[in-house]
Amino acid sequence: MMKKWxxxxxxxxxxxxxxxxxxxxxxxxxxxxxxxxxMEWTNREEFCISCHEMQENVFKEYRNTIHYQNRSGVRATxxxxxxxxxxxxxxxxxxxxxxxxxxxxxxxxxxxxxxxxKRLELAKHEWERMKGNDSRExxxxxxxxxxxxxxxxxxxxxxxxxxxxxxxxxxxCHKGIAHSLPAVEQSVGVEKGGATQQExxxxxxxxxxxx
Amino acid sequence: MKKSIGSRTRxxxxxxxxxxxxxxxxxxxxxxxxxLRGRAVSAPEVDSQVFRQMRDQPPIARDFVQQPPxxxxxxxxxNITVNFNKCLDCHAWSRYKEMGATxxxxxxFKDREGTELxxxxxRRYFCTQCHVPQTDAKPLVRNTFKPAEGLR
Numbered sequence: 001m002m003k004k005w006x007x008x009x010x011x012x013x014x015x016x017x018x019x020x021x022x023x024x025x026x027x028x029x030x031x032x033x034x035x036x037x038x039m040e041w042t043n044r045e046e047f048c049i050s051c052h053e054m055q056e057n058v059f060k061e062y063r064n065t066i067h068y069q070n071r072s073g074v075r076a077t078x079x080x081x082x083x084x085x086x087x088x089x090x091x092x093x094x095x096x097x098x099x100x101x102x103x104x105x106x107x108x109x110x111x112x113x114x115x116x117x118k119r120l121e122l123a124k125h126e127w128e129r130m131k132g133n134d135s136r137e138x139x140x141x142x143x144x145x146x147x148x149x150x151x152x153x154x155x156x157x158x159x160x161x162x163x164x165x166x167x168x169x170x171x172x173c174h175k176g177i178a179h180s181l182p183a184v185e186q187s188v189g190v191e192k193g194g195a196t197q198q199e200x201x202x203x204x205x206x207x208x209x210x211x
Numbered sequence: 212m213k214k215s216i217g218s219r220t221r222x223x224x225x226x227x228x229x230x231x232x233x234x235x236x237x238x239x240x241x242x243x244x245x246x247l248r249g250r251a252v253s254a255p256e257v258d259s260q261v262f263r264q265m266r267d268q269p270p271i272a273r274d275f276v277q278q279p280p281x282x283x284x285x286x287x288x289x290n291i292t293v294n295f296n297k298c299l300d301c302h303a304w305s306r307y308k309e310m311g312a313t314x315x316x317x318x319x320f321k322d323r324e325g326t327e328l329x330x331x332x333x334r335r336y337f338c339t340q341c342h343v344p345q346t347d348a349k350p351l352v353r354n355t356f357k358p359a360e361g362l363r
Contacts, residue, residue: 065288066288153266153267153284153285154267155267155284155311158311159310176295180292180294181292181294181295182294183293183294183295184294184295186295186296186299186300186303186330187303187305187329187330188296188299188330188331188333188336189333189336192294194294194295197305201306
């Protein structure tokens with residue numbers, strides 16, 4: 001079966017001639033470049049905040065955080081944390097993003113009230129995703145094997161080292177680093193219907209690192 | 212009968228005369244009170260220094276017995292909102308051991324009628340109303356303050 005298709009392909013190329021084949025090859029490269037350019041165009045912060053749901057809520061929260069503005073000016077924008085960099089995972093995420101377009105059309109979170117009602121659920125999606133891939137997007141920039149613990153403050157140095165030894169990943173402790181946290185149950189006053197302590201401070205997923 | 216100016220009237224008049232001279236003297240003299248500002252009110256503002264919070268350090272000794280302890284670490288980016296209290300994330304009784312922090316004082320567990328609660332009273336939710344971090348600013352005025360005997 002495969003041999004038949006292969007033979008048909010070769011016959012087609014032979015019939016078309018070498019010039020045509022070369023032209024098709026070049027246009028294939030151009031098409032691939034155009035496809036990637038279009039995909040990268042949706043990979044920019046300006047594109048993400050073109051939806052008002054994003055611009056009014058999470059972008060405004062992100063503006064107060066260290067990933068937006070800091071001493072050295074080294075920043076992370078929307079795709080740096082929310083879109084994987086390697087091609088296969090990036091394509092999968094882009095296909096999943098059709099769900100976001102769908103909800104944008106439906107208007108599921110198009111007011112602040114609706115957004116805050118869904119904030120816990122959306123946050124939990126991201127927390128689970130990052131825990132599942134061992135905070136891969138954090139590690140795009142932050143390589144903890146090169147942490148200079150002498151430069152960190154005492155608390156960070158201690159907690160980073162004990163955390164990694166216990167097998168924790170970045171998102172286990174650094175929730176809320178870029179956007180406002182949803183309600184979290186801290187047993188103060190009335191129940192808020194927020195994230196439980198188990199969800200907020202999950203136990204380590206992978207076994208502890210070798211000592 | 213012709214009345215001459217009495218001695219009482221004379222003394223009152225003399226008093227008024229003295230006050231008038233004093234008022235004139237005060238208006239004519241320069242103000243002698245110096246200001247903390249260091250310059251006239253209408254002059255341009257001096258740029259304030261950028262004060263940084265002091266880095267993590269061991270607990271700071273109290274100066275008053277009832278003083279809310281100072282925060283000996285940097286608290287930049289730590290928010291207290293309706294949704295989440297960042298301070299409690301380390302200092303709550305359920306978290307302090309794992310985080311190596313001091314726990315919240317038991318005095319914070321009473322509601323306003325004095326009933327003991329099982330966790331922080333909502334009236335003590337906003338930690339930074341009383342507890343503050345320290346910056347590297349120098350005191351504006353030199354002083355010789357000493358804590359009370361029991362704290363020295």
